[in-house]
Amino acid sequence: MLTLKNTITLLTLSFFSLITMVQTASADALPTPTIATPHVIPSAPNIAAKAYLVLDFNSGSTLAEKDSHLRVEPASLTKIMTGFVVINELANDNIHLDDMVTISKKAWKMPGSKMFIEVGKQVSVKDLIKGMVIQSGNDASVALAEHIAGSEEVFAELMNKYAKSLGMEHTHFVNATGLPDADHYTTAYDLALLTKALITQFPEEYKWYSQKKFTFNGITQYNRNKLLWQDPTVDGLKTGHTQSAGYCLVSSAKRENDRLITIVLGTSSSKMRVQESQKLLNYGFRFFETHKLYAAKQRLNDVKVWEGTRDLIGVGLTDDLYITIPRGQYKNIKIESSVNPEIKAPIEEGVTLGTLHITLGDETIADKTLVALDPVEEGSFFKKLIDQFKLFINSLLG
Numbered sequence: 001m002l003t004l005k006n007t008i009t010l011l012t013l014s015f016f017s018l019i020t021m022v023q024t025a026s027a028d029a030l031p032t033p034t035i036a037t038p039h040v041i042p043s044a045p046n047i048a049a050k051a052y053l054v055l056d057f058n059s060g061s062t063l064a065e066k067d068s069h070l071r072v073e074p075a076s077l078t079k080i081m082t083g084f085v086v087i088n089e090l091a092n093d094n095i096h097l098d099d100m101v102t103i104s105k106k107a108w109k110m111p112g113s114k115m116f117i118e119v120g121k122q123v124s125v126k127d128l129i130k131g132m133v134i135q136s137g138n139d140a141s142v143a144l145a146e147h148i149a150g151s152e153e154v155f156a157e158l159m160n161k162y163a164k165s166l167g168m169e170h171t172h173f174v175n176a177t178g179l180p181d182a183d184h185y186t187t188a189y190d191l192a193l194l195t196k197a198l199i200t201q202f203p204e205e206y207k208w209y210s211q212k213k214f215t216f217n218g219i220t221q222y223n224r225n226k227l228l229w230q231d232p233t234v235d236g237l238k239t240g241h242t243q244s245a246g247y248c249l250v251s252s253a254k255r256e257n258d259r260l261i262t263i264v265l266g267t268s269s270s271k272m273r274v275q276e277s278q279k280l281l282n283y284g285f286r287f288f289e290t291h292k293l294y295a296a297k298q299r300l301n302d303v304k305v306w307e308g309t310r311d312l313i314g315v316g317l318t319d320d321l322y323i324t325i326p327r328g329q330y331k332n333i334k335i336e337s338s339v340n341p342e343i344k345a346p347i348e349e350g351v352t353l354g355t356l357h358i359t360l361g362d363e364t365i366a367d368k369t370l371v372a373l374d375p376v377e378e379g380s381f382f383k384k385l386i387d388q389f390k391l392f393i394n395s396l397l398g
Helices: 004-029 075-090 105-109 125-133 138-149 152-165 187-201 205-212 270-287 379-398
Strands: 051-056 062-066 098-102 122-124 213-216 217-224 234-242 246-255 258-267 288-294 303-304 312-316 321-326 333-339 352-360 365-371
Touching: 051 187, 051 270, 062 105, 062 270, 075 125, 075 138, 075 152, 075 187, 075 205, 075 234, 075 246, 098 125, 098 138, 098 205, 105 138, 122 125, 125 138, 125 205, 125 213, 125 333, 187 205, 187 246, 187 258, 217 246, 234 270, 234 321, 246 270, 258 270, 258 288, 270 288, 312 352, 321 365, 333 365
Parallel strands: none
Antiparallel strands: 051 062, 051 258, 098 122, 213 217, 234 246, 246 258, 288 321, 303 312, 312 365, 333 352, 352 365
């Protein structure tokens, strides 16, 4: 038989046991805190170069850079512009690959790298292009310049006009080869703009820059861009070297759907320019990814139009929209759009109607203009009157 004392003891133990069970259940019921995965990326590797730049080809985003707007001597990287002018002349049907070019004494005598053309002989434009692109021939560059413009000096004027059209604001050329001159200069950023234009506008001709060797006049020479052998994803572009410029390399590589452009200027050796370029390519591909969000002219939304022949108009972007973000963060991007509160006809195609704002955390990834994808004509007198009445009522209602 339980005594009063034993009963009180049992009740006390039961009470504390119940409290413990409730506390345990409450603790188990608490949600496990989640920690957001940060989109932290490491700094770019140390690069032993006077200036450098890594640019995403599709989005145009700069992934890493040092003194990318610093004026530098381009050396034979000049020949990227020489090639760009030549390919444009081909595209405009002003010259042809099978045209025969008579080699001048000036072209034949050019110092530095050569394809070993002979004065007075005739060489096809196609062979001269390969001699310039693959063998970095100064003689071939001058021969092409003279064939197109009559003289290297006039050809340099063409180079500068193309540079201006591409937005190369800190570039000036005085020759087609890159031989040193105080008034012959560029920047890493400008070279990236030129490279992007070359690959975008002339994808077939760009394939010349991936060729590893070329034989002319019984002499085989190998492409000086050793990244072509070291990294199978690299498909261009051009080396450069003078004593004053140091060793330079513009390269481009494509891995899956992503393409990067790297500019490395003023390294201490041919080995170093390859090594530092490879570092930048690996860094860019490892820590970043690029996505195509929308195509040019893609209908993103329909918005209300007042006083027009139609009540809705489609809005979109003028160009393809690519964004480059840290790897693994695509699900965290935020896309917001806003349009003008009162859009009234008439509306012309391409007119700005709003904005598209893309963010990742606190960082703005892109701000783009939303434009009208179609025109909308002004409506009839009665349509305009009705819409004006509706707008009046809307304003009263707030």
